[in-house]
Amino acid sequence: QVQLVESGGGLVKPGGSLRLSCAASRFTFSDYYMSWIRQAPGKGLEWVSYISSRGSTIYYADSVKGRVTISRDNAKNSLYLQMNSLRAEDTAVYYCVRMWRLHDPAVFDIWGQGTMVTVSS
Amino acid sequence: QSVLTQPPSVSAAPGQKVTISCSGSSSNIGNNYVSWYRHLPGTAPKLLIYENNKRPSGIPDRFSGSKSGTSATLGITGLQTGDEADYYCGTWDSSLSAVVFGGGTKLTVL
Numbered sequence: 001q002v003q004l005v006e007s008g009g010g011l012v013k014p015g016g017s018l019r020l021s022c023a024a025s026r027f028t029f030s031d032y033y034m035s036w037i038r039q040a041p042g043k044g045l046e047w048v049s050y051i052s053s054r055g056s057t058i059y060y061a062d063s064v065k066g067r068v069t070i071s072r073d074n075a076k077n078s079l080y081l082q083m084n085s086l087r088a089e090d091t092a093v094y095y096c097v098r099m100w101r102l103h104d105p106a107v108f109d110i111w112g113q114g115t116m117v118t119v120s121s
Numbered sequence: 122q123s124v125l126t127q128p129p130s131v132s133a134a135p136g137q138k139v140t141i142s143c144s145g146s147s148s149n150i151g152n153n154y155v156s157w158y159r160h161l162p163g164t165a166p167k168l169l170i171y172e173n174n175k176r177p178s179g180i181p182d183r184f185s186g187s188k189s190g191t192s193a194t195l196g197i198t199g200l201q202t203g204d205e206a207d208y209y210c211g212t213w214d215s216s217l218s219a220v221v222f223g224g225g226t227k228l229t230v231l
Contacts, residue, residue, distance in 0.1 A: 044209060044223070044225040045209050045225070060219075062217070095165065095166070100171070101172070104213065106154065106212045
């Protein structure tokens, strides 16, 4: 079945960097916009960023703007999130998510299982 | 503080109906579609409703969505214990140029 699998999470010190990856399978990855969404412990869902199918359009949440870069490699069916200058408040489960409707950026139909990022000294 | 406002919790008995509200503004709900998600801790969230009131394939008609002005509502009828989860509304905010979610509502089926 359609699948998204995240990797790259882990424990990192404040100010450090981490690169998350998401491998997509069983659908035409290059046809879809993709997003990263996170959930901090005990908190709700927070959208982080999205990228258009060819990477020409990118948006970021204000909370991560300037510290995070989303990218994709359609030849490898992969989505990435480079996170720099990490802070304790970036601690969360990060989900790789497929955006289903081109005209509505808030419709997320396929979610990965998530990868945990912990920022702590 | 979330851009969209949801009640922290709702509860109802099995077989009953419950509604979950989601309140926003003209820059988000007022001029964009609303989606709803169910999330069980430790699992991936699931899309329940998109474009205010449409159900993806496989979502039973016990789930319904509506929107009026700057508010949206998720309805669940015939409650089952398996419906216990956190529910989130989401939409695009044209002023923020960002997807925004509500803070989530925990549903308890008593």
